[in-house]
Amino acid sequence: MKILVCMKAVPSTGQVQVDGQFRLQRDGAKLQWNIADEAALEAALTLKSAEDTVTVLTMGPAKLEDPLRELLARGADRAILVSDPAFAGADTVATAGTIAKAAEFLGDFDLILCGRRAIDGETGQTPAMVAAALGIPCISNAESVQLQNGAVFVARRLESGTVLLSVPCPVCVSMCEYTYTLRLPGIMGMRRAKSKTVELLDSAALGLSPQSCGLKGSLTKVISMDSKFPGLRNGPKETDLNAGTDALLAMLQEVVK
Amino acid sequence: MISQNALRHAEKCRFCFMCRHLCPIQLQTGKEVNTPRAKGLLLSMVNKGAAEFDKDMAQTMYECLICDACVNDCATGYQPPLYIREARTEAVVNDLAPQAVMQLIENVDATGNIYGVQKPSFAQEGSDVLVYIGEVAACKVPQMAEGLLKVLAKAGVSAKVLDNEPASGVMLADLMGYVDEVAQQAKACAAAINATGIKTVVVLDSYDAEIMKQRYAQWGAEINAEIITATAYVAKLIEDGKLAAKAACGTLGACHDDDRLARTFYEFAPIRAIAKAAGYQLTEMFNKERLAKSCGSAVALAYMPNIVTKVAAGRWDDLARTEATAMLTASPEAYLCLSQATPEGKQVVDLYSALAE
Ligand code: SF4
Ligand code: SF4
Numbered sequence: 001m002k003i004l005v006c007m008k009a010v011p012s013t014g015q016v017q018v019d020g021q022f023r024l025q026r027d028g029a030k031l032q033w034n035i036a037d038e039a040a041l042e043a044a045l046t047l048k049s050a051e052d053t054v055t056v057l058t059m060g061p062a063k064l065e066d067p068l069r070e071l072l073a074r075g076a077d078r079a080i081l082v083s084d085p086a087f088a089g090a091d092t093v094a095t096a097g098t099i100a101k102a103a104e105f106l107g108d109f110d111l112i113l114c115g116r117r118a119i120d121g122e123t124g125q126t127p128a129m130v131a132a133a134l135g136i137p138c139i140s141n142a143e144s145v146q147l148q149n150g151a152v153f154v155a156r157r158l159e160s161g162t163v164l165l166s167v168p169c170p171v172c173v174s175m176c177e178y179t180y181t182l183r184l185p186g187i188m189g190m191r192r193a194k195s196k197t198v199e200l201l202d203s204a205a206l207g208l209s210p211q212s213c214g215l216k217g218s219l220t221k222v223i224s225m226d227s228k229f230p231g232l233r234n235g236p237k238e239t240d241l242n243a244g245t246d247a248l249l250a251m252l253q254e255v256v257k
Numbered sequence: 258m259i260s261q262n263a264l265r266h267a268e269k270c271r272f273c274f275m276c277r278h279l280c281p282i283q284l285q286t287g288k289e290v291n292t293p294r295a296k297g298l299l300l301s302m303v304n305k306g307a308a309e310f311d312k313d314m315a316q317t318m319y320e321c322l323i324c325d326a327c328v329n330d331c332a333t334g335y336q337p338p339l340y341i342r343e344a345r346t347e348a349v350v351n352d353l354a355p356q357a358v359m360q361l362i363e364n365v366d367a368t369g370n371i372y373g374v375q376k377p378s379f380a381q382e383g384s385d386v387l388v389y390i391g392e393v394a395a396c397k398v399p400q401m402a403e404g405l406l407k408v409l410a411k412a413g414v415s416a417k418v419l420d421n422e423p424a425s426g427v428m429l430a431d432l433m434g435y436v437d438e439v440a441q442q443a444k445a446c447a448a449a450i451n452a453t454g455i456k457t458v459v460v461l462d463s464y465d466a467e468i469m470k471q472r473y474a475q476w477g478a479e480i481n482a483e484i485i486t487a488t489a490y491v492a493k494l495i496e497d498g499k500l501a502a503k504a505a506c507g508t509l510g511a512c513h514d515d516d517r518l519a520r521t522f523y524e525f526a527p528i529r530a531i532a533k534a535a536g537y538q539l540t541e542m543f544n545k546e547r548l549a550k551s552c553g554s555a556v557a558l559a560y561m562p563n564i565v566t567k568v569a570a571g572r573w574d575d576l577a578r579t580e581a582t583a584m585l586t587a588s589p590e591a592y593l594c595l596s597q598a599t600p601e602g603k604q605v606v607d608l609y610s611a612l613a614e
Contacts, residue, residue, distance in 0.1 A: 030261060074437075181477035186437030190350040 001052040001147065001169075003044045004109040005076070006099055006130070007037040009060050009067060010120040021089075022222035033067065035177045036115025042180035043145050044113050045075045053077045055109075057102060059087060059095060065198045072193035073185035080106065084202040089215030092121070096129030098213050101206045103134060110169040111152060116141055116176055127174035138172040139165055143179045259347065263340040264304055267297035270335055276327035281551045282320050285567040291320050293327035293337035300340055315348035316355055320564065323431055324551035325520040346434035354433075357560040362432050369424035369442075371432075371559050372396045379406065380420035386490070387455040387482070388416045389469075391462035392424055393555040394589035401589050404609030405461055405487055411613065412491075412499040416459070423449050425465040430472075431556040440476040443468070447478040461487045462589050463517035464554070471521070488518060488587045491609070492527030495534045503612070506536035510583035510606060511576055513542075514549035515591045523547065528608070532585045535611040539585075542575040550575060553594035562597070570598040577603075 011017070011029035044054045056071045058064055059082040068079040082102050090098065103109055112131070117124035124140070131138030139154045143162065146153040151168045157176060185193075203213060210216055238244035259267075276293045277283065283291040290299070296317060302308035321341050328336045348354040349362065364373035370392035377395050379388075379402050388409070394402040409416045426442035433439075446469075450458055458480065460466035466486045473480055494500045512532050518524045525546045532539055544550040552572035553565035572595065576584050586592050587608045595605040 181475070184435060184437040184440050184476065187346070187349055187433060189437065190346070194350070 001047075001049075001111065002107065002109045003047065003052060003054045004103055004106070004112045005037070005041045005044045005054060005056045006112065006114040006127075007041065007056050007058045007068075007071070008034045008115070008118045008120075009058060009064050010034045010118055018225060022225045031064070031067070033071075033182075034115050034118045034120075036117060036119075036175055038115075038182035039177050039180040040113040040115050040173075040175040041071065041074070041076065042182045043142075043175055044111075045183065046180065047111075047145065047147050048075070055080060055106065057082060057099065057106075059083070059090075059098060059102075068198045069193050069196070070185060072196050072198075073189040074183055075186075075189055079196070079198045080201060081198050082201045082206075084204075084213075086203045086208070086210050087214045089218065090213060091218035091220045092123050092125040092129055093219045094213050094215075094217040096126050096133055097217065098206065098208065099126070100130050100133035101208060102201055103130070105201065105206055108170070110150075111145075111147070112136075112170070112172040113145070114172065114174045116174040124174070127172055131172035134170075134172070136170045136172055137167055138174065139167060140174045142173045142175050145173050145175070259300060259304065259340060259343045263343045264300070266335045266337070267300045267340045268304070269333070270294050270297050271333060273332065275330050275332065276337070279326050279330055279548075279550075280321075281324060281326065281553075281568045281571060282322060282564065285571055286320065286564060288320075290317050293321075293341075296321070296341055296344070297335075297337060300344055310344075310347060310351070310353065312353050312355075315344070315353040318344040318348060319355055319358055319560065322516070322551050322554050322557050322565075322568070324516040324554070326516075326548075326551060329520050329547050342430070342434040345432065346436055349433040355560065358432055361556070361559055362429070365424070365429050365432070370396055371428050371556060376422065378420055378422075379403075379418045381406070381416065381418050383415040383417035384455065385415040386417070386457040386459045387450060387453050388418050388487075389425070389450070389458055389460045389462075389465060390418060390422060391460070391465045391589065392428060393464075393593060394461050395422070397555065398589040398592050398607070400610050401587075401592060401607045402461060404607055404611075404613045405459075405491070407613035408491055408494075408500065408609050409459075412494045414494070414499075417453060417455060419449060419453070421449075425468055426472075427462075427464045427468040428556055430468060431554065435472065440478065443473050443476050443478040447473055447480045451481050456482045457490075458482050458484050459487050459490045460484060463488075463515055463522065464590060467517045467521045486518065486522060486524060486527070487609070488527040488531060489522075489524055491587075491612070492530040495530055500534060500612070502534040503536040503614075505538065506611075508537055508583050509540055509581045510537040510585040511540050511542045511579055511581040512545075513552060513572065513584055513586045513588075513591050513595070514546055515586065515588035516549075516551050516554065518588070519547055519549040528585070528587050531587060531608045531612060535585075535606075535608055537583065537585060537606075537611075540579050540581050542579055542581075544575055552591050553597075555590045555593050558594055558597065565594055566597040569594045570600075573598055573600050573603065 009031040055078040057080040114127040361371040558565040
């Protein structure tokens, strides 16, 4: 069984900044792995038996090499960094296209695990788009995943409850962030990771033209962005719980108007 | 592989020197390299490629009690133990940790405790609370465990103690940082506690209480019960009138606030309530409560006995500046360390045994 886990490095909460073209600034920001992606990796490591391999893949700047190595220490067998200046500014379509290309390049995966959404963009589109690009089914919002006889059994969270699905591999599953806690790196894992290399894939290796990836390959463009709560820190203060909830409700109603 | 977060704590230090003169290890060894800020500086140099993380540096990282005195006093909020723990992980991964430390890790691997012995059992049945004894009390200070159980029986509390009580993980965490091996111990311990179904866990050793309360949940090792330190629990029994105060014994004592009660839980009143109920007249050492000087930890005592004995002697020096003749403690770790350096004419008192008598 070959399992691929797609990981995204997101700015630590409180450090989110955008540039003049409304692109997230990752350069100076402290990055952390997206929490739902960590859950996806833990799910993969929980499923993994001795014959299985877990590959982690991320798309981002070269500085993610060390954080990727840490994932090797946590139990992943292989780490792939998809990195190229040409990939900068990719929207979800361009990102999913690039990740799908990388997945194809790396070989046939039986299971692709992702987080259900990233805490920076919050679109939740990429897993389904990766699956579509690869022509495999996608199950979103998974709370748990199990493997049996070449099929995955997934508990999928819906508004009204949980449905249990069984889908033959290959399949892509996007995980909720709250059911799996990523394990710590172990001493043996850290020793193993020291002798492993993080493999780099750039646009040339993936055979991607500049037009088909990054900002140029994106179908969407952010044309404006503004805060609905300008000067929030100087806003009204309420110490009474009921009055505070009423004021917050009024503010939210104003936003959704 | 020191994390970015730990490096931030190491590199942003503004060299105000405040932590320099309160580090008990620095005070006893007199080595500049043993100040908390120097340890940060060393790791910062490694990060910048100006120094190598070698055996000497690893040794330095182990010359620390993880007592948190520096954390308590750093006005800028830096936490030297954060990077010291990670440096220890690095040392173990790269086979640079001192031989004595590696031996203790092997002992934990074989038996669950640093002493490499089968942990003595205090197993008993009960239903009100589960008492977690811990490795140090079970292996080195059994009279304190027995004292606590007698106190609880006296108060009419039905207390269960697990047979084959699993290790909490705290010893391994001090030896090699917060790594998966520690989390695995935590999970096994939480599972054993949860299996009892008891909703209150009274923890004798505050070091065990700290890791259970502050770390277990992050590692997916939730305990489905309230964790309470033994000092807080017994003090409540006294307050509720379930334990009668003993007659005055005529001895003047000072309470030693152990590192975790002092700087993790900020529990100062319970130990004093227990000491009074045990019949002691109380005075205070100058360095008390959050500023209490460490007397050492059981793990550090095991791999650097000479230094920790000096540290314990330093705490006795604090007592010598008072009229007290008794150092009062409810911590097995503190009892063990203080006992290494008890001066003539002074005594270290295990408060549970004193209350149980
Ligand atoms: S934790 Fe204690 S022993 Fe360690 S550096 Fe800080 S003050 Fe010194
Ligand atoms: S007290 Fe804090 S800022 Fe001052 S020297 Fe120590 S670690 Fe640095």
